[in-house]
Amino acid sequence: MFNNIRDLLFNLFIVFLPVIIYPYIMKRDRENGYTRMIIAVVFSFTLVVTMTFPVVLNGLTFDLRAVALSIGSLYGGIYVSLFLYAVVVVYRFILGSPNQLAYIIAFLPTFLVIIWFVIKFQRLSLIQKMISSILVYTSIRLISLTVYSYLIGNLSTLFNTNYPVFYGVIIVQCTISGIFVYALETFKRNAQMREEIIKSEKMKIVSDIAASVAHEVRNPLTSVRGFIQLMGKDDLKTSNRQYYQKICLEELDRAEHIISDYLTFAKPEPEKIEVIEMKNEIEYVANVLTSYANYQNVQIVKQVEQDELLVLGDKNKLRQALINIGKNSIEAMPEGGILTFTGHSINGHVVISVGDTGIGMTKEQINRLGTPYYSTKDKGTGLGTMVSFSIIKKMQGKIEVKSEVGKGTTYLITIAGFNVSK
Incomplete structure (x- = not known):
C-alpha cells in the first residue's frame, strides 16, 4: 500500500513538473517555435516517466499519461499534440505492450477531439479552459479505452471492473487536469502582470530622467538669469561685467555637461x-x-x-x-x-x-x-x-x-x- 501511494505521488509530481518550470518554458505565446519545442520535450518526458512507473490501486493499473497528453496538446498546439501522440505510441511499443495496432486505431479518434479543442482553447476564459481540459482528458480516457477493449474483444471487462475504483480514478484525474490548467493560467496571468509592471517601470525611469534633467539644468539657468540681470546695471564695472560673463558661460557649459550625462545614461562615459x-x-x-x-x-x-x-x-x-x-x-x-x-x-x-x-x-x-x-x-x-x-x-x-x-x-x-x- 505504501509503495502504491509513493508511485501515485511520484506520478503527480512528474505531471505537475511543467507547472514548476513554467517561468522558463511558457513566457511566450505558443506560436513561438522555440517555446513549442520546449513544451514538446517537457511533456514527452512527463509521458515517458508516467508510462514507465504506473500506479496499481486495488488491482487496477493506471497512469497519468492522458493528463499530460491533454494538457500538453492544449498548450502546445496541433503539431505538439501530434508529436506527443507519436511519443505515446512509440514508447508503448518499446515497453512491449500487446495489441499495438488496436491501440493506435483506438487512439486516433481522440486526436480529432483534441484538434477541435486546441483551435478554440486560447480564446476561452479560465473556467472554460478548465472544463475543456477535463473534457479532453475524459475523451482520451473513455474513447480510447472503449474502442481498444472492443477491438481486442474484451469489452465486457469495462462493465465487470471495480466501478468505485475505476470511476474514482477518472474523477481524480479530471480534477488534476482542472487544477493543472488553473495553475498554468495563474502563472501566465502573473507573468503578464510582471511584464506590464516592467514596462511601467521603464516608463517611470524615462519620466524620472526627464524630470531630473529639467531639475538639474534649472540650477545653472537660474544662476545665468541672475547674473544677466546684474550685467544690465548701468553703473556696473567692466571687470565685474567680464567676471559675470565668465560665470554665465561656465554655468551654461555645466548645463551642457548635465544634459550630456543624461543622454549617455545608458552608456556612461568615463569621468574626468x-x-x-x-x-x-x-x-x-x-x-x-x-x-x-x-x-x-x-x-x-x-x-x-x-x-x-x-x-x-x-x-x-x-x-x-x-x-x-x-x-x-x-x-x-x-x-x-x-x-x-x-x-x-x-x-x-x-x-x-x-x-x-x-x-x-x-x-x-x-x-x-x-x-x-x-x-x-x-x-x-x-x-x-x-x-x-x-x-x-x-x-x-x-x-x-x-x-x-x-x-x-x-x-x-x-x-x-x-x-x-x-
Whole structure:
C-alpha cells in the first residue's frame, strides 16, 4: 500500500513538473517555435516517466499519461499534440505492450477531439479552459479505452471492473487536469502582470530622467538669469561685467555637461578625474549662488582654514553636487539667513561643511533625504539631492546631515584627501 501511494505521488509530481518550470518554458505565446519545442520535450518526458512507473490501486493499473497528453496538446498546439501522440505510441511499443495496432486505431479518434479543442482553447476564459481540459482528458480516457477493449474483444471487462475504483480514478484525474490548467493560467496571468509592471517601470525611469534633467539644468539657468540681470546695471564695472560673463558661460557649459550625462545614461562615459582644490571650488560655488542668495536675502560666508585642500574627482560633478546642496540650503531660509561654507582637513580627509540657519528638518526627514521623489519643499522632486548624494558616493565620500527644527541644517561632506607628495 505504501509503495502504491509513493508511485501515485511520484506520478503527480512528474505531471505537475511543467507547472514548476513554467517561468522558463511558457513566457511566450505558443506560436513561438522555440517555446513549442520546449513544451514538446517537457511533456514527452512527463509521458515517458508516467508510462514507465504506473500506479496499481486495488488491482487496477493506471497512469497519468492522458493528463499530460491533454494538457500538453492544449498548450502546445496541433503539431505538439501530434508529436506527443507519436511519443505515446512509440514508447508503448518499446515497453512491449500487446495489441499495438488496436491501440493506435483506438487512439486516433481522440486526436480529432483534441484538434477541435486546441483551435478554440486560447480564446476561452479560465473556467472554460478548465472544463475543456477535463473534457479532453475524459475523451482520451473513455474513447480510447472503449474502442481498444472492443477491438481486442474484451469489452465486457469495462462493465465487470471495480466501478468505485475505476470511476474514482477518472474523477481524480479530471480534477488534476482542472487544477493543472488553473495553475498554468495563474502563472501566465502573473507573468503578464510582471511584464506590464516592467514596462511601467521603464516608463517611470524615462519620466524620472526627464524630470531630473529639467531639475538639474534649472540650477545653472537660474544662476545665468541672475547674473544677466546684474550685467544690465548701468553703473556696473567692466571687470565685474567680464567676471559675470565668465560665470554665465561656465554655468551654461555645466548645463551642457548635465544634459550630456543624461543622454549617455545608458552608456556612461568615463569621468574626468583630476586633482581638485576645494578652496577654489568653494569660492566658485559661493559666487555662483550669490545672485540667488541675494534674491532670497541670504548672506554667504566662506571659511577655509588652509590653502591646499586637495581631493580627486570630477570637478564639474562635484560643483553640481555642492550647488544643489547650497541652493537647497538657501531655499530652506525663506525669511533670509546665513549660508556658511567651511573647509578643513581631518586625519587625511577633507571635510566640507554647508550650513544654513533655516527651518531645519526632523530625524524622519533626514533619513529620507537622497531618496527619489522625496523633498522637504512643496514643489520639489528630491532628484537634486539624490544626484548630489550619488556624486559624493562615487567619489568614495560620505554625507552626514545634522539638523534641528527651527535652527538650521548642516551638511558635512567627507572625502579622502589627496597628498601631492605621494
